[in-house]
Amino acid sequence: MIHHAFPDLDWLKRRIDEGFRSRKGWQDIPLDTDGFPSVVINSTVREAWRPDIAGPVSLFLNLRGRSRCGVEGRLQEVPEDFFFLSNRDQPYTLAIDSSQPVETFNIHIGEAFSEGVLSALLTPADSILHNGTGQKAVAVTFQNRLYRRDAAFEELLRKLRAADAPSGLNRPLFEEALTGLLHYLLARHREALEQLHRLPALKNSTRVEIYKRLSASLDYLHATGDADGSTLAQIACLSRFHYLRLFGQAYGCTPYRYAQGLRLQKACDLLRHSNLSVADIGYALGFENPQSFSRLFAQRHRVYPAQFRAAAK
Incomplete structure (x- = not known):
């Protein structure tokens, strides 16, 4: 499901408390299973306050503007280039207070859906054959933090948005994109575990x-x-x-070099997808002059920005 407005908060919390056993979603849309369903909230608002919602695995991002989201009492600002991640049954809070419209694209991956996909991805084949349908669910606890929206994520996001067709939800495409997102999150989770260890x-x-x-x-x-x-x-x-x-x-690396890397990743995105000049991109990303931007870009990517743009197109 893709909704273009937030569901009533009291209604949502009542449904969560009863585990969606009625199998009815917002506006009485029928659901296939118990538990929080898979739903995207693509809403444009200036204000929102949605505290302490025990949802499924959820990704909070914005197509335009910034929101604040968090768990365990800490609200984190979510810039356009990032998403924030919360886990199943982990109460989250979402806040928006902006003078300009903020367009959210918050992805809630349904409990039954994520359980089935993660079990299939993480359970050894011999265990599946031995236990059959009695296989226990596999739980994964993702890191609560901001994740950069890289090219792989943007392609999955494009599929999700394409599933919201004028004729109605393209369910196979919607579920394909959600499955891809869980693959993606597992890969990012493994990266985080490597950093931790x-x-x-x-x-x-x-x-x-x-x-x-x-x-x-x-x-x-x-x-x-x-x-x-x-x-x-x-x-x-x-x-x-x-x-x-x-x-x-x-x-x-150092924090300074890490931040430089973020700026250069943003530069790559702008070189691929915008018509801004190389100089304007450099200024937009905080470089003192186009020469320092081009020099650093060439040091990292072994080509100058104009050459990168030409190859990308």
């Missing part, structure tokens, strides 16, 4: 706590572009020295 710690619980603190600082960097080591260390509740050492171990 690079951290030095005697106990796994300590390593997880350090990674959560680093992730909180990275969310701030993503939302603001501020790569100041002292500010990021303060957000992570670590000394500047320990923060920079741990950041380098987890992500393989």
